[in-house]
Amino acid sequence: MNYNNVGIVGIPPLAIIQELNRHSVTIHDLDTPMIKADMELTTPYLPRVYCAILRTVVLNALHLTLDAIYIDVGPGKCDCALHVATVLEDMFAIPILTTINDDITGFGTPISQSRMGLLQKFERITEGVKNTIMPSEPPPACTPTAGFWGVPPRDFSILDLFPDTTHIYGWTRCMENKTPADHELELDYNPDIPTVFYAQSFCAKTALARHLALKHPHGLYLDSDVTAGGSAKAKIQAFLELSGVKL
């Protein structure tokens, strides 16, 4: 393997991450904001009204020097990723390698259930996609007082509004478990705690987030685009406060 820098989109299968780690290849998670550049730079390649995560992928790819991109296009990611893979193939001369991650071996979800700042939890989980090592000392589980269901948001600032005792559900929990296509796990939520069901605007998961929020006895559906505006943050604050969640 002659790669030094590789980008990943979604969660490629564990075997690929293991191979990249074995060759000491630097992995860049293109789903996360890595570049401070205007999102408008992506408009020649993707519509403006499109998933902010995939627009971020293109923005990162435009600015990083990469030898290849692994992009998961299976049920653990989304149809849009398949189409973005086609766009990336025409944008760059490097290999764009599509994968379908159907890993079923669970790594556990201790971070999702721990007492820790929600932002910190998300950072640890998203950072975890670059390695294949099971955490040696997983943090202990706490009693949850609130829930966050969904994908890692493009704008992490909304996570600061939640208490440390927030449990993570949805695709982010699948992400920690390294089973991104585990639909049953993705559907799981705790009906006993107030839960925000989050999805990126224009993502297919908005349907599921909204559906589950309606089913949940005390759920709030929320979506946001590139950045979360004041009204999105106010909704979270008010929802938690009016639900009696101690912050």
Next chain:
Amino acid sequence: MLLGDFGTSYSKFLDLSSARPKPHIIPSKELGTEHRVTIATGHNGKRFTDWYVNELTVLARGGEQLIAEDAFVLLDCGSRDIKFIHYTNGRLNDMGWNSECGASMGFTIELLQRYYDLDYQDLPLPVRPFSVTCGVLGMSRIFDAVVSGTPDSEAVARFVMGIAINAYRFAGSPTKLYLSGGLCDNPLFVKSIPCEVIPLGRFVLLKGLEAIASQAGK
């Protein structure tokens, strides 16, 4: 203790330390440093206080004070945005805040009144509304209608009706709707909402702040 609801167009105040507290209102463009308050809410509020409470929370607290039922939908229509609180069994069930598609709704309705020199007290309910998504985009429908021969007053009335129906749908299309904000005083807007409407006036957020102050004092 002075409370302030700092809206985009108007700011409302209540002085709890006065013998008989009574709300007063000023245009927000007249706000100055002398208007600092103990507790504030509203779009402009953070600049005038050290204790800011977000509008959805305050709206909910105001609703709890003013509405005796344990299941209700309360919609606040402001100059800049719309928001609602939906309670069932005495607790929060759903909420929404729309500052994008609800953009400048109240502001536009007031602007049109002045521009066309209309009195909403006199405007009859139109037969059908314009299909409008927000105040800004809806303006072009008015101008198109006027150019094609529709009287100014009818075009504006259809616009207001379209906006009112949008707000009603945003609140979840309830059978009964409690209304908060300056548009409570606009009979055309109130009559355009296709359900039972109970206007609570423009001081619901002050009532919510009063409840928060009272709770904090305990």
